Amino acid sequence: xxxxxxxxxxxxxxxxxxxxxxxxxxxxxxxxxxxxxxxxxxxxxxxxxxxxxxxxxxxxxxxxxxxxxxxxxxxxxxxxxxxxxxxxxxxxxxxxxxxxxxxxxxxxxxxxxxxxxxxxxxxxxxxxxxxxxxxxxxxxxxxxxxxxxxxxxxxxxxxxxxxxxxxxxxxxxxxxxxxxxxxxxxxxxxxxxxxxxxxxxxxxxxxxxxxxxxxxxxxxxxxxxxxxxxxxxxxxxxxxxxxxxxxxxx
Numbered sequence: 001x002x003x004x005x006x007x008x009x010x011x012x013x014x015x016x017x018x019x020x021x022x023x024x025x026x027x028x029x030x031x032x033x034x035x036x037x038x039x040x041x042x043x044x045x046x047x048x049x050x051x052x053x054x055x056x057x058x059x060x061x062x063x064x065x066x067x068x069x070x071x072x073x074x075x076x077x078x079x080x081x082x083x084x085x086x087x088x089x090x091x092x093x094x095x096x097x098x099x100x101x102x103x104x105x106x107x108x109x110x111x112x113x114x115x116x117x118x119x120x121x122x123x124x125x126x127x128x129x130x131x132x133x134x135x136x137x138x139x140x141x142x143x144x145x146x147x148x149x150x151x152x153x154x155x156x157x158x159x160x161x162x163x164x165x166x167x168x169x170x171x172x173x174x175x176x177x178x179x180x181x182x183x184x185x186x187x188x189x190x191x192x193x194x195x196x197x198x199x200x201x202x203x204x205x206x207x208x209x210x211x212x213x214x215x216x217x218x219x220x221x222x223x224x225x226x227x228x229x230x231x232x233x234x235x236x237x238x239x240x241x242x243x244x245x246x247x248x249x250x
Contacts, residue, residue: 015169032083067210104191111190177222
């Protein structure tokens, strides 16, 4: 198998992993957790620590370590009451209406358009969703953090499909970069900071660290991949073996 094919496969696998991460984070902000979701996130955090794997983002590493500590102190055999407490915290943090007890609601327009729902940033989100034939719900503003994270998962999945079918995912990398820089990076770090300030459980504090660390790290990953793919296409070649080796090491 040629180095080009190996590289395409590695990039596709990376895109799949990135999509899964965005999808998981989106789910955690979309609804209260259940035992399965808590267990999945805790298992990941414990594995990272036990295997001593280096997480390249300091903020993400901090979140993983905090979650591992939280799990040892609070999470043994989740009871209905335990899950109910996390559900109540979710509601207070992300559905609360009191500025004294909850962070601002998790919508981009609230953070970048002066605190109002359905601002200009929302209009751009709607246009981007519709550009790719994605439905916009009538009962929820589309710039909710869960929808925006899920949209990044969708873009990563489209990129993966291109690499797997022998095409170039460069166009999708550009879409990912555009959306991340023009939307998520503009407000999610502040949203995560507010979540850390108001959380009383430690669970959502850790989730905020993981989320902020992830999008900042992925910003670097997308930029590096885009530059490498662009140079390769300009030279009329596939992705170089050096990039394949670098991605396999990660």
